[in-house]
Amino acid sequence: MYRIENPAVFVSDRVLRDEESLDRLNAFVETTKAPGWEVVKDEEIPAMLERPVWKGVRGKAGARERIDTPVFFFNTFRFDGKSDEVRRRIAAANPGYDADKLPDYYLGYRHFVWFNSGQPADDIKPNPEHVCRPCWRLNISPGCPHECAYCSMAGFMAVGLNVSEYLAHLDRLVEANPWQRTYLVDDASDVLVLEPEMNFFSEMVRFFGTKRDRYLIAHTKSANVDFLRSLAHAGHTIMCYSLAAETQSTQLERMSATTDQRIEAARKCQQWGMPIRFKFKPIIPVRNWRDEARDMIRKVFEKTRPDNLSMTALMWMSFEDLEACMDLDMLDPASVDAARKAAENGADHGRLQPFPHDVRREIYEFYLREVRAHDKNTPLTLSTESLEMWSDLGPALGTAPATYTCGCGPCATPGLKELPENPWKIARRNVPSR
Numbered sequence: 001m002y003r004i005e006n007p008a009v010f011v012s013d014r015v016l017r018d019e020e021s022l023d024r025l026n027a028f029v030e031t032t033k034a035p036g037w038e039v040v041k042d043e044e045i046p047a048m049l050e051r052p053v054w055k056g057v058r059g060k061a062g063a064r065e066r067i068d069t070p071v072f073f074f075n076t077f078r079f080d081g082k083s084d085e086v087r088r089r090i091a092a093a094n095p096g097y098d099a100d101k102l103p104d105y106y107l108g109y110r111h112f113v114w115f116n117s118g119q120p121a122d123d124i125k126p127n128p129e130h131v132c133r134p135c136w137r138l139n140i141s142p143g144c145p146h147e148c149a150y151c152s153m154a155g156f157m158a159v160g161l162n163v164s165e166y167l168a169h170l171d172r173l174v175e176a177n178p179w180q181r182t183y184l185v186d187d188a189s190d191v192l193v194l195e196p197e198m199n200f201f202s203e204m205v206r207f208f209g210t211k212r213d214r215y216l217i218a219h220t221k222s223a224n225v226d227f228l229r230s231l232a233h234a235g236h237t238i239m240c241y242s243l244a245a246e247t248q249s250t251q252l253e254r255m256s257a258t259t260d261q262r263i264e265a266a267r268k269c270q271q272w273g274m275p276i277r278f279k280f281k282p283i284i285p286v287r288n289w290r291d292e293a294r295d296m297i298r299k300v301f302e303k304t305r306p307d308n309l310s311m312t313a314l315m316w317m318s319f320e321d322l323e324a325c326m327d328l329d330m331l332d333p334a335s336v337d338a339a340r341k342a343a344e345n346g347a348d349h350g351r352l353q354p355f356p357h358d359v360r361r362e363i364y365e366f367y368l369r370e371v372r373a374h375d376k377n378t379p380l381t382l383s384t385e386s387l388e389m390w391s392d393l394g395p396a397l398g399t400a401p402a403t404y405t406c407g408c409g410p411c412a413t414p415g416l417k418e419l420p421e422n423p424w425k426i427a428r429r430n431v432p433s434r
């Protein structure tokens with residue numbers, strides 16, 4: 001587990017009523033030597049979030065004071081479907097407070113999420129600005145101790161502790177969705193950082209180790225992997241590393257593992273029989289990005305045999321946000337100029353900002369050349385890019401939106417060069433059943 005000293009700890013009163021959760025809480029307090037913890041009822045959560053320690057972790061990490069120790073809220077997952085009722089109670093106890101805005105993960109209702117690229121749950125089609133696969137995603141501990149400058153989930157963690165109940169419900173979800181073969185955990189956190197002491201992600205690895213033809217995908221920037229060596233994973237946990245080159249990993253993704261540490265961690269996992277993948281995501285065009293990317297890609301192929309690769313330039317923020325959360329002087333001047341001009345021309349680029357199409361295309365073409373210089377066969381694809389970018393680069397990548405395999409798609413099982421069937425057609429036949 002990461003070295004976390006004297007963290008501020010808040011605990012939902014629901015934890016005190018669950019022995020398993022209490023045991024995990026005590027394991028955390030013992031390991032971190034936390035000075036103590038404060039009990040919080042649901043109705044008191046709004047006031048808790050107004051405390052300075054919580055206010056200090058609002059917004060993108062790069063746009064606020066640096067913090068070294070995250071703040072923690074421990075609670076239990078709820079599967080009673082009573083989220084609205086709980087929110088009404090909170091609203092009644094906090095006049096003027098909009099309880100509908102309170103994130104689910106403080107109330108224990110963020111566990112299995114139907115992801116559909118921001119579109120209505122049953123509107124199953126490619127989002128032209130965000131080509132990705134509709135599927136169920138797993139959340140266990142939203143928030144993260146890493147301090148990635150562009151991320152608003154940094155500096156706190158909301159962790160559910162009733163793992164056995166979580167796995168019992170997960171088992172039902174997996175049985176009810178035979179079409180989905182892989183499950184991503186956690187798109188709002190890094191699930192390696194509290195292991196093995198919290199024994200949550202470890203239990204999920206064991207769970208999928210017992211499943212025939214079902215896989216867990218861990219999305220991570222962490223080098224904390226040694227605990228995985230002895231787990232009965234049966235090769236059913238896929239380690240999907242978000243990989244960035246030197247300057248970005250050390251200066252814009254503080255507290256996370258460096259480029260070399262992530263590649264070495266992936267090498268170890270592969271040696272222990274786990275499939276590994278890399279996502280060059282998000283790619284931030286820093287000064288000298290080409291040389292750094294070339295060096296990173298060389299090391300990937302010198303040390304590992306990835307199952308597949310994918311890439312995404314930094315997006316989902318305005319030029320204004322970019323300016324607020326990182327020093328533009330660190331970035332490639334030509335890319336910054338293009339982003340500034342795109343912002344000044346006032347065109348709404350939605351998710352596809354701050355870097356305009358041509359800047360992102362140049363980055364992807366460079367990565368493609370560098371990857372193919374080392375390897376002709378490993379699938380390389382675009383992740384959450386536009387249909388326009390796919391029509392430009394699909395032929396060169398040798399794949400297409402309806403067939404590409406990728407880092408965390410629901411049908412992207414290990415060893416595939418392409419998907420056997422259109423994932424939107426599959427999902428349309430199966431939306432959503434719990």
Ligand code: SF4
Binds near residue numbers: 146151152153187190
């Ligand atoms: S590792 Fe992921 S969740 Fe953690 S701060 Fe970075 S981007 Fe956010």
